[in-house]
Amino acid sequence: MQISMTVNGDEITREAEPRVLLVHFIREILGLTGTHWGCDTSNCGTCVVLMDGLPVKSCTVLAAMADGHDIRTVEGLATGGVLDPVQQGFMEEHGLQCGFCTPGMMLTARALLDRNPHPDDDQIREAISGQICRCTGYATIVRSVQWAAEHPAGAAATGEEVNA
Amino acid sequence: MQIPAPFDYARASSVDDALALLERHGPESLIVAGGHSLLPMMKLRLARPEWLIDINDLFELDFIVRDGDRLRVGAMTRHTTLFESDEVRRLFPIITDAERTIADPVVRNRGTIGGSLCQADPAEDLSTVCIVLGAEAVIRGTAGERVVSMAEFHVGPYETSVAHNELLVEVRLPIRPRSGSAYEKVERRVGDWAVAAAGASVSLAEDGTIDHVAIGLTAIGLDGTVTEAEAMLHGKAPSEELFVEAGRLAALACDPLADQRGAIDYKRHLADELTRRVLRRASSRAAEAQEG
Numbered sequence: 521m522q523i524s525m526t527v528n529g530d531e532i533t534r535e536a537e538p539r540v541l542l543v544h545f546i547r548e549i550l551g552l553t554g555t556h557w558g559c560d561t562s563n564c565g566t567c568v569v570l571m572d573g574l575p576v577k578s579c580t581v582l583a584a585m586a587d588g589h590d591i592r593t594v595e596g597l598a599t600g601g602v603l604d605p606v607q608q609g610f611m612e613e614h615g616l617q618c619g620f621c622t623p624g625m626m627l628t629a630r631a632l633l634d635r636n637p638h639p640d641d642d643q644i645r646e647a648i649s650g651q652i653c654r655c656t657g658y659a660t661i662v663r664s665v666q667w668a669a670e671h672p673a674g675a676a677a678t679g680e681e682v683n684a
Numbered sequence: 685m686q687i688p689a690p691f692d693y694a695r696a697s698s699v700d701d702a703l704a705l706l707e708r709h710g711p712e713s714l715i716v717a718g719g720h721s722l723l724p725m726m727k728l729r730l731a732r733p734e735w736l737i738d739i740n741d742l743f744e745l746d747f748i749v750r751d752g753d754r755l756r757v758g759a760m761t762r763h764t765t766l767f768e769s770d771e772v773r774r775l776f777p778i779i780t781d782a783e784r785t786i787a788d789p790v791v792r793n794r795g796t797i798g799g800s801l802c803q804a805d806p807a808e809d810l811s812t813v814c815i816v817l818g819a820e821a822v823i824r825g826t827a828g829e830r831v832v833s834m835a836e837f838h839v840g841p842y843e844t845s846v847a848h849n850e851l852l853v854e855v856r857l858p859i860r861p862r863s864g865s866a867y868e869k870v871e872r873r874v875g876d877w878a879v880a881a882a883g884a885s886v887s888l889a890e891d892g893t894i895d896h897v898a899i900g901l902t903a904i905g906l907d908g909t910v911t912e913a914e915a916m917l918h919g920k921a922p923s924e925e926l927f928v929e930a931g932r933l934a935a936l937a938c939d940p941l942a943d944q945r946g947a948i949d950y951k952r953h954l955a956d957e958l959t960r961r962v963l964r965r966a967s968s969r970a971a972e973a974q975e976g
Contacts, residue, residue, distance in 0.1 A: 539688045541723075565790060574764075575790045581719065581723075582693070650788025
C-alpha cells in the first residue's frame, strides 16, 4: 500500500506492506537510522519518535497507522546545523555513554520541554520511565535535560561556539 | 525481528464505517485502537487477523463529557487524556491513581480505555476500575446500541460480550454524591503487569456511614468484587478496624496463582494490605468530596 506522512518536515510517500512497523519504515525504507530498534516489545523505548508532537514507541505503531501524520525523528532535532538544546545538553552533561537509548531519550525530552519548559527532576524521570538506558546513566540524562531546560536557546545562550 | 503475519489494512472513517468494514471482512478481521496489546500479540502470532481495521481516526469516540449524574468517556480516549483530566481526577481519583501505573507515559500516549477493556487481560487495571465504579459499556452494532454492566461485559480472560460485528463506543460512569475512590498497584518495575492491585469506591450517607462500597482486585483471580467485605462495611462508619477486616476478607476471596511475579501467600498478603490502603484513601476522599 502507499503510505504518506511528513517526516522531519518533508512530505514523503513510499510503498510498504501494511505489516511494516513504523520503526522499520523509518530505518529501512527512509534510511533514517538515527531511530534505533531495540526490544521489539514496546519496553525499551529506544525506538521513540514524535507522532504529532507526542512520543510513541515506533515498534508498536504500524507505518500504515502513521499515514497522514507528522513524524519527527532524531534527525529532525537539529535545525540548520544548529543542535537542539536537548542535543547540546546531552553533550554538555555527558548524557550518553553507548548512545543506544539516546535518540529516544532526546525525543521524549524534547516533547516534555515543549509542554513543560521547567520540569523538576522527578518529572523528567517520570517522562523517561518507559525508556531503558542499558548503561544505567540516568543521572546524567536527567542533568542533560535540565541543561536544555536552563538553556532554551541552546548553545547560543552560552556564548560558546558549537562544533555541530 | 518480530513482524506480524501479512494482513490487509483498512482505516475506518466513522463508527458506521468501522461496523460496515467488520461486516464486509468477517470474523477474520480485528479492530485496532492504540495497538499496544494487539500488535505485540500479532508479532507473536497469538493474533493473526486477515484484516486490521484501524479506528484511530474516530475522533468522535475521543471525549470525556459530564452528562447529569454520569461521566461519559469515549472508547478512543487515550490513557494520557484520562490521566491528565481534572474532571476525572475530581470525580474518580481511582482512574488517575490507576492511570499513573498503566504501562509508561509513552505507551499511554497511544493506548485507549476501549482497547484496554476489550483486551480484557486479567491483569488489566481499568477493568477493575470500571467494575468498582459500576460502569456501563455502550456497545454499538449495525442494529443499534446496547448498554451492558461491566459484569455482563466481562466474560472471562481476553473475552468480552462485544460480538465480532460490534464496537465498544463508550463507557458510562455513575457519579454518586459524597464519594471517593482509590487504586493501588504493586508492580516489579515501571510498565510491568501488576503483581496485584486493588481498587475501592466509597460513598457516604449524610450521617457519614458507608452507603455504598465496592472493592475490586486485579491479577489475583477474582471476578467481580469482594462482596463479603462490601456487605460487612455497608451501613457502618469507616474505621481502621473495619478496613483491617475487609483486607482479611479480600485475601480470602482472591484466588491467585504462583508465578514469576510472586508466591500465592505473598499475593494474598498484597490483597489484604492493598485493600486496607485503598479503603483508607477512598474513605478519606469521600469525606472531603464537596459535591457529586
